[in-house]
Amino acid sequence: MVMRGRSVRTAQRRRTPAVAAGAPTSAVTGTAAGAWLVRGKDGRLTAYAPCEGGLLRWTETRPGGPDWSAPDFFPVADLTHLTIAQGADTYVHFVGRRERRQPDGRADVDIVHAIQYQTGRPVTEWRSLGNPHREPDKARRLGAPVAAVDTSGTVHVFVRNAGGGLMMRREGQGGGWEPWADLRGTDVQDGLLATATSSGGVEVFAPAGGVALHWVRPESGGAPQRSHDIRPAPLPGSVAAVETAPGRLTHYWTDPAGSGLVCHRPGGWPVPLGGAPGDGANAVLRALLDGYDCTVLAHRGADGGVLVGVCGTEAEAAGLWWTDTGMPCLGAPALARDAYGRVVLAVFDQDGTLCAARQAPGPGLMFGDWLRV
16 A cells, blocks of 8 residues: 655635633643544534633534634633543543642642533533542642543543552443542553543553553453553653554554654554654544555654654554654644544644644545644
8 A cells, every 4th residue: 555645735724713702811731632633423523622721622613624613612720631532422521630729738639520412512510530549648649640431431530649550430320430449550650541442442551661551451341450561661641542453452652762653452562663753642543545444643743743654554564654744733633534534634833723634635645735723
């Protein structure tokens, strides 16, 4: 399979304000972890970003675009981290770490959760999931949460505890939440990844010193169990995963030693992929290109610009075809397919403006002009 590529051009289009009327004038402060560009049940894409004092949301005005709404602002105070996960039911879940300063200078830390049930609709009230630690000093050292939603719609929240182990809290029957469960582990760092599979499984991939720790729940029910450790360890926050066969995930991450990208599947050895990624997250997506089942990768390169790579699915060892888009970005890029199955690449530029490029007609993977939203 051959990919033909070209640099994505920048179009001078109508630019809407970075913040909707009535919202704070603060701009985007970075990119959320997880799926910050998602497609809803009605086919419209939605992008999210944290900002000072809350969350910003942009929504396509119709399936397939190209127009987007001005950003909606949802206030949520004191978040230090935000991750976004979408289930098969298309509900979008927001999980954050909240750190509230008290008058005496003490910091109260807890995990909070909210849901958007339909595209363009309001976000629910943010609900506290508490903190697995009762001791104030340990509670303050709680890490950044991640989330996965299994095929039954059950939300699983994972977070590094103060001792470097992994904790899980998940929804129980009737909408309540089970108590925190200790999945153990050693030297776990922030930058976890949690992923659900179409077969009902949930997997967690965690950087931990010189290795990656891996937890697997093959089927619905029960808690994820420790699997084999994997080397080399990922750069924290760089891991991405995509289901490349039913129930089988392929993980991609950045090697902190500087050798580029690495990929791994169960039962195999890690495969070095080269490249020059920066220090952010990788985005990954499967797409049908020229009749071939392909995997598309995107990341912020070492020079700050967005790079897009394509390979045959589960054929990374044959090499990736990389394209430099020429677009510098803030934080990590995102990938999604629109209502017509076209690949959409989204970034926030260095001014915090949402920019999107859509797959153009033609062979291989070519993108049209950047639209500044």
